Amino acid sequence: MPNRVFCRRSIDAEVFASRVVALAIAGLALAGARPAHAAGGTGTLSVSANSEASASPIGAADRVVAALQDPVLRELVRDSLERNPALATSIAVARASLHQSPQAQALPDPVVGVTGYLSSPETRVGPQRLMATLSQRLPWSGKRSLRQQAAAHQSEALVSAVSARRLDLVTEVRRLSLEIAYLDAYRKVVETDRETLIHYEQLARARYASGVGIEQSVIKIQAEITKDDNRLLDIATRRATFVAALNALRDRPQESPVPEIALPRGTRQSPPLAAVRARALEARPELDAATAGIARADTLVELARKDYKPDVTVGATYGLVTGRTDLGPGIMPPPDGGRDIFGLSVSLNLPIKRGRLDAGLEEATERRLAAVEHRRDVTASVDRAVGELVERLRLSGEQVELFERVLLIQAEQSLRSAESGYAAGNLNSLDLLDAERVLLEVRTGIERARADHAIALARLEGAIGAPLDEDDSEGASS
Secondary structure (H helix, E strand, C coil), rough: CCCHHHHHHHHHHHHHHHHHHHHHHHHHHHCCCCCCCHHHCCCCCCCCCCCCCCCHHHHHHHHHCCCCCHHHHHHHHHHHHHCCHHHHHHHHHHHCCCCHHHHHHHCCCCEEEEEEECCEEEEEEEEEEEEEEEEEEEECCCCCHHHHHHHHCCCCHHHHHHHHHHHHHHHHHHHHHHHHHCCCCHHHHHHHCCCCCCCHHHHHHHHHHHHCHHHHHHHHHHHHHHHHHHHHHHHHHHHHHHHHHHHHCCCCCCCCCCCCCCCCCCCCCCHHHHHHHHHHHHCCCCHHHHHHHHHHHHHHHHHHHCCCCCCEEEEEEEEEEECCCCCCCCCCCCCCCCCCCCEEEEEEECCCHHHHHHHHHHHHHHHHHHHHHHHHHHHHHHHHHHHHHHHHHHHHHHHHHHHHHHHHHHHHHHHHHHHHHHHHHCCCHHHHHHHHHHHHHHHHHHHHHHHHHHHHHHHHHHHHHHCCCCCCCCCCCC
């Protein structure tokens, strides 16, 4: 009799072990189950340093870069896009967000429990030795898909934010490069002026030595030469600041040289404001990010409404029961003695905390309102920037034309007249110096106006999110 009891317990233990394994396998399968479309929830989104996630084949920044006519400037911009650490950080964050969608849609982990009884409860069919349970919480219909959609919209917003950062980076690199180009042009103007002043000083010295000129003319010219020396030092200092800022965007050592860039010649005609505004509202990635934010807020409002619905928890129970050993001699055991126990359970959570649920719905509604207002703010910001830059492009173009067509001609004629009068002895060195000072100011003003016009064009294309005219080069004349 003891041997038969031992064998029966061994058989029961093996059966229990096999059933526990079966329950564990079923739990793993249930945990891994998800709708087929979940895996591809955000698979179509991608982002990298050299390209943007967009419905179009290339992004806004890529179109602007491709339209740059100066190959040196184009390479500087591309180098910055590849190496900029802030952009790399945004890209990493956007890529990480692409993995939120599968997590949001997955079921909660199933719960497996095993209870061993130190004092087994007696039943009619025998003592109960062990109890194993498996349960799975199932969110109310639609909750998981809404969480997945919210995560997907968040990813879209972050990817659009990367596109916006790339566009801002392109604009800033162009601005810094053009400031450096202006300083290089300004340096050449000052160096030319300094050489001219040295020549004038020699003439003044010769006249003074011959008793015709005065010493004050020589001293005045020498003072102007010293001012040019100071201008060159100031140019070098300012250039070093811009080079350091540009190298920081390129993630290059501060002492890395920046190749020389020529300021664009000519001017670009200012386009109609209405057409530019329409293009900006269509192409700016900040608006795409704001739109994705509204879609996410709408999804979260629907999810907050779903929170009023209960979640369902389903479970299975298995109990190991061994045969009775307390029967006396001659007493027949019950026919179902030692039969194991199986059970199924269904439970619901009760969403009765209405204060918490109402507050959650109110919060989601207010966040949606904030998302709508944010898009309005972005739209107004784009509209304001476009309007300002269109006008600035027009005015700076007119200033360039005024310098080139009027002021430069007048200044050169004035200097030639002063040189003729000086050679004839009708004018002194101070009159010649005054004419040269006017020409220096005009030449400096021309380079500054050209730089301002090119920077206004770069900023306007950044505000539009596309080249001003994709069929023309950046330096085309109006």
